[in-house]
Amino acid sequence: MWLAGLVKNNVKGGNGGVGSLLVRYMSRTRAVNVRKINPKVPIPEAKSIASSLYDLIKQRGPLTVPNTWTLAQEAGIGGLNSKTHMKIMLKWMRGRKLLKLFCNQVGSNKKFLHCTLPEEPQTEQLESLPEPVLQTKKKPSAKRKKKTKK
Numbered sequence: 001m002w003l004a005g006l007v008k009n010n011v012k013g014g015n016g017g018v019g020s021l022l023v024r025y026m027s028r029t030r031a032v033n034v035r036k037i038n039p040k041v042p043i044p045e046a047k048s049i050a051s052s053l054y055d056l057i058k059q060r061g062p063l064t065v066p067n068t069w070t071l072a073q074e075a076g077i078g079g080l081n082s083k084t085h086m087k088i089m090l091k092w093m094r095g096r097k098l099l100k101l102f103c104n105q106v107g108s109n110k111k112f113l114h115c116t117l118p119e120e121p122q123t124e125q126l127e128s129l130p131e132p133v134l135q136t137k138k139k140p141s142a143k144r145k146k147k148t149k150k
Helices: 002-012 017-026 043-060 065-075 083-095 123-128
Strands: 099-106 109-116
Touching (some): 043 065, 043 083, 065 083, 065 109, 083 099
Antiparallel strands (some): 099 109
């Protein structure tokens, strides 16, 4: 890992050394715990806004934040005060495992899309699939019969 790079740089006489690597490693800030995001509204209202946004994203497929905002305005989702508030709600929904954020890179441009997580498979589909039939051949035993002397 980073220790291997450290040793390699020191052996080859690389610039930086131990000090700069440790400073770089230790100065990173921790990622935000998305499970503890405050939705800025009471929880029942946040759940209703989240269900509206979830239905919108589920209907229209993966959406960027600006597209989600325009569609939310067209749909008339109540309770969203601003685009910033919608971003907080989307982050809150990601923390509750309702949405997934993924990156779509085209050339040097990146687009971050929100999509719904796949739902549980329905039992009807599982029952309709036939069970695979395993074909096994009987192999002759590895033990050889002892030949009797005549």
